[in-house]
Amino acid sequence: MPDTTLTKTRIRAGIWEGILTGPASPPALEVTLLEKPLAGVTVTALPDQLGSWAVRVPVPAEVLSDGVQTFLIRDTATGATLQHFTIITGVAMEDDLRAEVDLLRAELDMLKRAFRRHCLETVG
Secondary structure, three states, X not given: OOOOEEEEEEEEOOXXXXXXEOOOOXXXXXXXXXXXXXXXXXXXXXXXXXXXXXXXXEOXXXXXXXXXXXXXXEEOOOOOXXXXXXXXXXXXXXXXXXXXXXXXXXXXXXXXXXXHHHHHHHHO
8 A cells, every 4th residue: 555645735715735645546534623524625636647636625714713723634544644734823923833732732632532442442
């Protein structure tokens, strides 16, 4: 199975865009913000590029507020986080440290859920 890589290309007009390489068929992707999935994620084959897919993630205006919002893009089949992006609004960005802390919190929440699921499966 080839490695799957998702590379950001740009964010424009409220849509995050990236190129996914590796899989022969389009994987099911999930984009979450604060553990809530976002709707409208598309994965489209790139013509003449076998195993390459255009990924588009619309960022709804209603999810933006003051502070740091970190969006996680995951493969739903494997649960692997393929990419993340952060949007900071309302304050000047003194340092990217707040975005990194927010990403760590999101990853920790994901690990806690996986650990709890594992514990339930091994006990039951």
